[in-house]
Amino acid sequence: MSQSYERGLVEDFGRWREFSAGMWAWIFHKFTGWVLIGYLFTHIAVLSTAISGASMYNQTLGGLEALLLVRILEVGLLAVAVFHILNGIRLLFVDLGVGLDAQDKSFYASLVITGAIAIASVPTFLTGAF
Amino acid sequence: MAERYSSFDRRGWRWFAQRVTAAFLIVVLAFHFMLLHFVNHAYEITLAGTTARMSQVGYFTTMVLFLVTATFHGVNGVYNALVNQGLDGTQKKAVAAVLVAASVLLVVQGIRVALAMNGMDVSF
Amino acid sequence: MSTQIPQQETESETEPEAESTEGTAQDRRLERKRAAEAERQQRSEAAASEDEDRITLKVFRYDPEVEAKQEPRFDDFQIPFEQGMTVLDALMYARDHYDSSLTFRHSCRQAVCGSDALFINGSQRLGCQTQVADLDTPVRVEPLPHQEVEKDLVVDMEHFYDQMHAVEPYFQGDTPDDEEQRQSRENREKIKMSTRCIWCGACQSSCNIAAGDNQYLGPAAINKAYRFAMDEREEEDLKKHRMDILEQEHGVWRCQTQFSCTDVCPKDIPLTEHIQEMKREAVKDNLKFW
Amino acid sequence: MYEHDVIVVGAGGAGLRAAIAAHEEGADVALVSKLHPVRSHTGAAEGGINAALRDGDSWEDHAYDTMKGSDYLGDAPAIETLCQQSPSEVIQLEHWGMAFSREDDGRMSQRPFGGLSFPRTTYAGAETGHHLLHTMYEQVVKRGIQVYDEWYVTQLAVTDHDDPEERVCHGAIAYDVQTGEVEGFKARNGVILATGGPGQVYDHTTNAVANTGDGQAMAYRAGVPLEDMEFVQFHPTTLPSTGVLITEGVRGEGGILYNTEGERFMFEEGYANNDGELASRDVVARAELTEVNEGRGFDDDHVMLDMRHLGEERITDRLENIIHLSEDFEGVNPLDDPMPVKPGQHYEMGGIEVSENGETCISGLYAAGECACVSVHGSNRLGGNALPELIIFGARAGRHAAGKEMEPAEIETGPSASIERAEYDSPVSPGALDTPDDVAADGGRTSDDGSTATDSGRASDDARSRQTESDGGAALVGIDETVERALDAERARIEHLMEKDEGRQHAEIRADLQKAMTENVNVFRNEEGLKQALQDIRAAREAYDDVYVDDPSRTFNTDLQHTIETRNLIDLAEAITLSALARTEFRGAHWREGYQDRNDEEWIKHSMLAWNGGAPDLYYKPVILEGEEKEYEPKVRSY
């Protein structure tokens, strides 16, 4: 496998249509993980305004929260976090060797629950945004 | 095959730590989200409120632990992902160094912020 | 053969005269063979119109040595469908009736030799174990991804063999002289699935981690190690030794539980489960020090 | 040129065991195989390995069963060696970690099998061969034995004395499938052929596509006689589209066979009023074919095997594997529908004549496994007796080749053991096509039929003895020179096949040959059919004279490889048919119209076919019924 031979369409991600549950779970988990760590860095950066005093902090947070985009991103972040948590739980079970036969079902369940939670949270997140 | 030099050379600990931190994070992350978006709405947050929460020792330590574990968990996850893609040799060492540096910065800055939120003057 | 790049066909029709005067014997042979190829294509198409019950096979073609095949491409073959026909049967039909240079490994035709793991309609399967009737048509057949293609559907298996050999895949326990060792039924049951591996390489090819990280032992090799580590006939210290191999950086830890390996294994070996079990064994081992 | 003490050609059960044994004797061994070892067809064996391991059983009983099963055509020294050594060899496998099925007390399980007086078939699930093959390959890896995988051996390097018994084998010539290179392999001590069976002579077989009998054909043309080739075992229940084996266990559990009329023909048509579907393999195979021939077959091709009435639970419990096989290879779910089945070629009892030490009549040339005929199986092999043959005679050949002191063999080899020339009345002259005088110079035809290096011992015929004359008939040729010469001949032959631009393609020829064999040299044989087959084989041989390789590539040229194999198939098809034509009796697997009895007066003798420089010579040699302690008296074979 020293080098994968350049076969155009044969390359990995050109094949996404044929990926199975476990593969999608892996990709989503990776993606959400990266988003979360990215967010963690940003988050701390934003919160750092606290060091420069209360008005700065309140202004920054308030200002950000006033933006519709930020609100929407927050819903996204919640979805990402929820999926990462749910799939993380799924993975922990896999690590324990529990329920491996249902690994695809538990992935679909994670997706559905994530979707449901994200939608349910929209009102909360958007209050006061308009 | 690589010889085993000492028990510290065992590669499993990071894998294991990733799971342990994950288990911890499930709880804390969920708690964090609930508290700051559903109980207290994010748009209502002010430093005063934050300081009030942060002055509780339990909450404060939880948040610092949250920071440390999340950093480890996230950065270790990223590092793993890169090794999985075949990162090796000096490149791997360089990436590891950068990631460790970034984590240290993040944790240090995070703690400064936390202290500031606790009303301490950290602007040195 | 209808997807052949048109250029090649024109080439074969116009150039033979010019080249054959000065070209080497091999070149001349190639020319004529190209012409013959066009003829066969006609034959294949003529045959296609005769019968309704036909399926189209799209086969990856590549040969570093033959000019017309240096640029990878897909060829179409029209195969008369028969009840019970497998993808391997269809390939053999194409080879024996249309193009004898179509190259693929095969032998047992019954899913025990592991020669013909191929990438069929986007997933790794044994050609001989896959019923054409179960597939969407046209059936697309490609060599295993993530391995060097040698020619057509043949890939280099060396790396896979190296990984298998790396886990010391052989029994090395001390044995009593002329008496059989005892093994409990439970223990034999425990290793049973892991002993079914036919070294087809499908799992390794499906795993994205193995694709990215060459040194990763891969699911088949870890499964092989599992087979011995879990066999009670080998002593404890040997198990330790086996764990040492698995615990390296590029051993079990690389597995990200993608499950693709388990999905494609033609012998239904629960690979992910075995890998996870080895991870837990390794952690258990290490925790003892604390 | 590569050089080793012992070169083992073929890495199935027999080859691997031989390599390990030779290595243990301290020899520098190489395995040369056209398939990677784990791809060998030994992996397909399902049933098990016979070994008298338990109290109440004895090697003598095993030997008695085997002799009876062979219909008194097995040689006692071979059978007794097999039965005596099988227990220790099986334990050896266990020590190497083979995953045998286990009893409650942790010992290896054994089960009953057809023709055995004791349940002594030691097994590992329904995948005994798979485990055996992999276990031995693992031991080869452990020992670091050099494996040249995907190297196709095309020819033996044998000196060219007139008398085959004076020839010496110094190595072999092989073709690297990956690169197209042709190379010499020099063997300081010996070459062991372990190339498996010739199932591909038939179009419907349980054997792998790679089972083309190369070793038999190479040895045959090098001057080693082929023994008892007419005895081909047909298995009654194989899937029509692929030949995949459906184990006897289905009928054992109560599966029934029926025809288009819905009749349970084994009873209703009176083939076996007592045992019905459980009559012996040959009886059931003949019954099925009679049904088809008389118009009561499905698609004029097969009958149905139905096990639905056994119930899903019982089927999944005991015959799970069959559900997979039938679904994967025939597209039929046996829980919902009956399975189509027909007889298929399964095993070749005959092969390269060898002694119990694996030696052929050519010194330095050994054979073991299905390609060899020590004669353990005689005219009919008992299930579970092939796997022990692989390991026991594989190991013996390996040790002998590595130079271990062993007792001299009791079984005589070579044409000097002949007791009688055979009479047969072939409609065409068999053997090599006559080589026209004018093509010798350019190396064309001569190398085309691969004769230069090894066929030169041929007698009489002018054209044929040409090469021999140039060396003074029986010159003392150096080792290197012998290999070099064979190498040159092979290079020329391959070059010729590659250079040739038009002619016939091997696939057609092979298909015609297989059809001819299935039609006329199948379960039922009659004089007319056999003669027709000889004509068809001749036609194939003539067509082959014009064969060419279409694929111009040097890389992985399977077209070339299969073309070379096809020639071997032609020689072997002819050997089977000639021996079958001559044997006018019904013994074991060999059924002849008009000769419906076993004729012990005349026919307790081995059919031997010698290539004889291209003019095959059929003769007979005695069967040894005299065992260590007792003489095996021919009895009626009834179960």
Ligand SMILES: Cc1cc2nc3c(=O)[nH]c(=O)nc-3n(C[C@H](O)[C@H](O)[C@H](O)COP(=O)(O)OP(=O)(O)OC[C@H]3O[C@@H](n4cnc5c(N)ncnc54)[C@H](O)[C@@H]3O)c2cc1C
């Ligand atoms: C479906 C099936 C079920 C069976 N079940 C049983 C059973 O239950 N019990 C039993 O005792 N027997 C059984 N048999 C019979 C037994 O399995 C075979 O006779 C035996 O495996 C043959 O082994 P071998 O080592 O001689 O040859 P193989 O395993 O066929 O190996 C041949 C080797 O030679 C190599 N080779 C061939 N030609 C060349 C060449 N030209 N150059 C280089 N290498 C070459 C091949 O690559 C291969 O490695 C069964 C057979 C079949 C087909």
Ligand code: HEM
């Ligand atoms: C602040 C919170 C979190 C951050 C920043 C974070 C970040 C990450 C990152 C970056 C990865 C690597 C993904 C990859 O590229 O493969 C990862 C992996 C993972 N995360 Fe999280 N995560 C967080 C919370 C959680 C939680 C709450 C769980 C709960 C179960 C969890 C479980 C996992 C698991 C199991 C992995 C897999 C790692 C592996 O297979 O090696 N994570 N995480």
Ligand code: SF4
């Ligand atoms: S584990 Fe399964 S997929 Fe992988 S090589 Fe073995 S049989 Fe093939």
Ligand code: F3S
């Ligand atoms: S696909 Fe790869 S990541 Fe693990 S579960 Fe299988 S080895």
Ligand code: FES
């Ligand atoms: S041909 Fe042997 S596994 Fe498919």
